[in-house]
Amino acid sequence: MNEKGAPIVIVGAGQAAARAAQSLRTQGYAGNITMIGAELHAPYERPPLSKAVLCDDTEPTLEVLTATQFTECNVQFMPGVRVLRLDAEARLLHLDDGRQLSYGRCLLATGGKVRELPDLPQGAPRVHYMRSLDDARMLRGVLTGGIHLAVIGGGFLGLEVAASALRRGARVTVIESAPVLLGRFLPQEVSSWLSEALRGEGARIELGQALRAARTDAHGVEIELGSGEIIRADQVLVAIGLLPEVALAQDAGLAMDEKNGGILVNTACQSSHPDIFAAGDCASQFNAHLDRPMRIESWQNANAQAETAAAGLLGLPSAKQAFPWFWTDQGKHNIQMLGLGAPDLAYVRRGHLNEAKAVWIGHREGVPVHGIALNAGGDLRALRPLFETRKAFDTADFETSPLPLRAWVKSAMALQSTET
Ligand SMILES: Cc1cc2nc3c(=O)[nH]c(=O)nc-3n(C[C@H](O)[C@H](O)[C@H](O)COP(=O)(O)OP(=O)(O)OC[C@H]3O[C@@H](n4cnc5c(N)ncnc54)[C@H](O)[C@@H]3O)c2cc1C
Known part of the structure; x- marks a missing residue:
């Protein structure tokens, strides 16, 4: 483990950065961690910005880590400082206040910028x-x-x-x-x-x-x-989309994903340079559940990749990739999704739109690819194991079975295992 000498430096101080710092500690790293963030704020959650921050009477608590957790992480936090250049060979970061900072290993958690x-x-x-x-x-x-x-x-x-x-x-x-x-x-x-x-x-x-x-x-x-x-x-x-914030990586000559503009990383979130890792909205990683490299702009992805990157920075094995999950609150309605939609998917539904409570499975020849829950997040959680099998299920039975959803998932999975 990289305990002594030059620190691990995290560039960015958002969701992935904070979770990576926390995960480095829980995975046993006792060396120095420096976190450099262009914003003046300590790491905060962005999902409430378009929701509770706009419409609640008082601003909700937004911190990713509580003050106690942040203190326990023992991070040297540099707010309001932007990294201007990353010299990969010299392992050196050039900061906008004129300083230079050397690192042993570096995590790019720079998120994205609005289009x-x-x-x-x-x-x-x-x-x-x-x-x-x-x-x-x-x-x-x-x-x-x-x-x-x-x-x-x-x-x-x-x-x-x-x-x-x-x-x-x-x-x-x-x-x-x-x-x-x-x-x-x-x-x-x-x-x-x-x-x-x-x-x-x-x-x-x-x-x-x-x-x-x-x-x-x-x-x-x-x-x-x-x-x-x-x-x-x-x-x-x-609100016309996000561009990954990848200027540092590009200038440093790291391999990029031409399709989605993200920093290409392997299963450990390691970039094409062995000392540099990337996580969150700026990273493009092969997704085992979707069978292609993806840059995913979601809270869950930022957290999951942060943990993976922390393990990678320490040379430890990373946890199994979770099925991509995303939620949005549209006023009083909550929509959650597993996986991603695609034009060739056929959808089956349980529940009623006029009651604003339903769950859909988008499938390709019976194999579940995309789950959607309208005000039914618990149902989507119940469906997750079925998605993870990546095997075909009885699509008509999903719509018509009188079994409650959890029981139906069990029976569908039991049927799958007798068919293989
Ligand atoms: C308004 C809003 C609502 C959202 N709602 C949802 C939701 O409902 N569900 C969901 O799943 N996801 C949602 N998301 C997405 C989710 O919040 C992001 O995917 C997540 O924040 C990504 O985390 P990150 O750490 O990769 O990037 P960020 O959280 O963006 O953090 C990156 C940080 O790096 C800093 N930085 C960049 N470049 C430099 C540099 N050179 N030097 C120093 N610092 C730098 C930036 O200033 C920023 O603070 C929402 C996002 C927004 C903006």
């Missing part, structure tokens, strides 16, 4: 993006009842903010260029249900609308749609 619309750059008046606590606080500050918020981008994040803004009494227009909401992630049935649910809460949703132009001034925001219609709003949120 910007040139017409609506970050920092322009009335323009909002949603990545950091400061972004969320700024939007919350203007979300008073009666304002009109335009949301550009009908992805999970944009829709979460839309739902939160509605709860705060704002008028909301969502502008999405695709013909359906979340078409890459959800089957048509769920996507349509979600559009109607949001419309029911009072949102205006414009689908299939290209953005022709947008401008802001002291009086408001004007957004010109492909149809020629002009939408006038008081504030605008741009």
